[in-house]
Amino acid sequence: MSFGDFFKRKSSGETAKDRLKLVLVSDRSACSPEIMERIKNDIIEVLSKYVEIDSEGLDIKITQSEGEGPEDKSGPALFANIPIRNIRQRN
Amino acid sequence: MGEVIVITSGKGGVGKTTTTANIGTGLAKLGKKVVLVDTDIGLRNLDVVLGLENRIVYNVVDVVEGNCKLKQALIKDKRYEGLCLLPAAQTRDKSAVTPEQMAEVAKELKEEFDYVIMDSPAGIEQGFKNAIAGADRGIIVTTPEVSAVRDADRIIGLLEANEMQDVRLVVNRLRTDMVERGDMMSAEDVVEVLGIKLIGVVPDDEQIVVATNNGEPLAGDESLAGQAYINICHRIMGEEVPYLDLRKKKGFFAKLFGKN
Numbered sequence A: 001m002s003f004g005d006f007f008k009r010k011s012s013g014e015t016a017k018d019r020l021k022l023v024l025v026s027d028r029s030a031c032s033p034e035i036m037e038r039i040k041n042d043i044i045e046v047l048s049k050y051v052e053i054d055s056e057g058l059d060i061k062i063t064q065s066e067g068e069g070p071e072d073k074s075g076p077a078l079f080a081n082i083p084i085r086n087i088r089q090r091n
Numbered sequence B: 001m002g003e004v005i006v007i008t009s010g011k012g013g014v015g016k017t018t019t020t021a022n023i024g025t026g027l028a029k030l031g032k033k034v035v036l037v038d039t040d041i042g043l044r045n046l047d048v049v050l051g052l053e054n055r056i057v058y059n060v061v062d063v064v065e066g067n068c069k070l071k072q073a074l075i076k077d078k079r080y081e082g083l084c085l086l087p088a089a090q091t092r093d094k095s096a097v098t099p100e101q102m103a104e105v106a107k108e109l110k111e112e113f114d115y116v117i118m119d120s121p122a123g124i125e126q127g128f129k130n131a132i133a134g135a136d137r138g139i140i141v142t143t144p145e146v147s148a149v150r151d152a153d154r155i156i157g158l159l160e161a162n163e164m165q166d167v168r169l170v171v172n173r174l175r176t177d178m179v180e181r182g183d184m185m186s187a188e189d190v191v192e193v194l195g196i197k198l199i200g201v202v203p204d205d206e207q208i209v210v211a212t213n214n215g216e217p218l219a220g221d222e223s224l225a226g227q228a229y230i231n232i233c234h235r236i237m238g239e240e241v242p243y244l245d246l247r248k249k250k251g252f253f254a255k256l257f258g259k260n
Helices: A003-008 A012-028 A031-048 B016-028 B047-052 B060-064 B098-109 B126-133 B146-161 B176-180 B188-193 B205-216 B224-236 B252-257
Strands: A058-062 A076-081 A084-086 B003-008 B034-037 B082-084 B115-119 B137-142 B166-174 B197-203
Touching: A003 B060, A012 A058, A012 B126, A012 B146, A012 B188, A031 A058, A076 B252, B003 B098, B016 B034, B016 B047, B016 B082, B016 B115, B016 B224, B034 B047, B034 B098, B047 B082, B060 B098, B082 B146, B098 B115, B098 B126, B115 B126, B126 B146, B137 B146, B146 B166, B146 B188, B166 B188, B188 B197, B197 B224, B205 B224
Parallel strands: B003 B115, B003 B137, B034 B082, B034 B115, B137 B166, B166 B197
Antiparallel strands: A058 A076
């Protein structure tokens, strides 16, 4: 580790803890990759009624929310990144 | 009527058998009647860790198949009054015993002993299911590594699904020097991630290798690990014991030159 790294890099212990927290959220959620794929396809189907979305670029995952809710509790949250190709109104 | 405690981890190689041997020895030293049950059929090891490998005649499979009486299969440890081992079979596999049969053995044992301690194999398959079948409470062993903690979390989920109320955690092989420089998760970090209560922290101690080489568990001796184990035994018995300062004592010259 160089001197500069000392200031910007997290310790490996912290990295381990952060990675664990993330992996446990998806382990505990019992959302298998198949179910995630089905959720993804359903999202595409619903949204496609209104906008044209880039289904290739769509990414969903279950992670820990940052606790911005009213009770400020962090819990599992579904994050979706859905690129829109064309937002123009149809017809 | 005694209690059945399962010692399990999910991941292999984190120290389940060593922990079982030391908790058994420690509880016996504290005057309790204890039987250790090796449920790792086909890969038995608790006998060698305890130094009792030359005294096995019958094993747990013989008991469930009716080849011998339960009492005949128990090996009395002559060094510690009150400590017995029920060994696993080495030439059979996990399917030789069902969870119901193992629960029945545990039930019978807890009429005789204060503590029946089931040493679980790694994994979540049949051997694990056998080990937890008759257990009243559980002790999860983990090391402060992502793989071991992840597996421990899975095991905690499975024990909860089995309606086990009392599940506690042993953080094994902690290296305080690495924790201090931020290169290892602390016991507190592991507890925070897993969300269960601690029952002990055992330092990474060379004396454990020596003890296993000799087949003599070190619970209760003057080593740091030996002290950590005996404290776990007190906590199992429901006593409040403060946690040890696991930092290695630095000698005068090491202090002078800042070495560990």
